[in-house]
Each structure stands twice: as C-alpha cells, then as structure tokens.
Amino acid sequence: MLTTERLILRPFEEGDAAALFAYWQHPTVHCFVPSRLDSMEQAVERARKRAAEREYCFAVVLKETGEVIGEVEAYPESGDPHNPDAPRDTFSPCWMLHPARQGRGYALEATRAFLDYLFRQKGARRVYAYVEEDNLPGQRLCERLGMRREGLFLEFVSFVSNPDGSPLYENTMQYALLRREWPGL
Secondary structure (H helix, E strand, O other): OEEOOOEEEEOOOHHHHHHHHHHHOOOOOHHHHHHOOOOHHHHHHHHHHHHHOOOOEEEEEEOOOOOEEEEEEOOOEOOOOOOOOOOOOEEOOEEEEOHHHOOOOHHHHHHHHHHHHHHHHOOOOEEEEEEEOOOHHHHHHHHHOOOEEEEEEEEEEEEEEOOOOOEEEEEEEEEEEEHHHOOOO
C-alpha cells in the first residue's frame, strides 16, 4: 500500500466492482475504449482479476472517504525485446480516473507515488508512456512528472472508428523517464 497526502494506492478488492464500473463504462481517452465495461457482471470479473494483481496494479482511493476513484498500473517488460534474458526493468504506466475526479491533481499525486514505487522498490530503469496527440491533460501530466517527449508516431494505432466504420488512426506521443532522472535517487 502506498499513501500520499490525499490518496491511498492499494491492491484492488473484489468489492471494488461498482467503482470500476463507474469509470470504465465511459472511458474518456480512446486508448481505454477496448477495455470498456458494458455490464456490472464484467465489472465483477475485472475486479476479481485486479484483486489478484497485487504488485503492479493499484486502486486509487481517497483517504478522506475511502472512495475508489481510479487506478494506476504497469508491468515489467524487457528493455531489449530481442534478448529473452534481458532484465525486465522497463515499465509503461497507465492511469485512469473517474471523469468526475479529474482536474484536481489526483492523477499527478497517484502517478508520482506509483513511479516512485517502481523506481525505488521494483528496480525500474526506465518508464515510458504513450499519449494520444489530442490528450492534452495526459501530455501535461507526463511533463509534470518530469518525463520528456521522445517521439511522435504518426497514425500509430486505432482504438476507435470513424463514422464510416473505417479505423481512426491516432498520432501518439511517447514520453519517458530514466531512473537516474527521478528526484532523490
């Protein structure tokens, strides 16, 4: 469990299904659309799976009320996909907050604590994030975390369709941060 001034980051519990459903039924960012929840039954199943992921996936909870308002997650991956023996010291964090809780600094607070956890406790050497070109709040968050923009991938990926049903390919930015750049290390 991680704590900040206003938040607790803790492993999910099966009882978090209603909270999951509240923010996953209408993802505000296209990259989360494929993970959208359409029913409470799906939310119960996702809560059950999330509850089993106790090391790299955390519910973001308001200290004051105990309300689950979102999540942060990242899983170790190799920095060299061509070498099966390479250290798994690279992480790509994702964060998701209920739309009603956005714009209050919770994402920054939660993600900063999560990155600190990855660097200090999980041996992260590098973290990176993909952010769609039109997701200005996501870009600002990466920059406020000290991440640098490393590239822009034109028409990189499609998560949604155009009105005619054809894929809508989005320009995607990559941000990254190295362990040696994290404050206090």
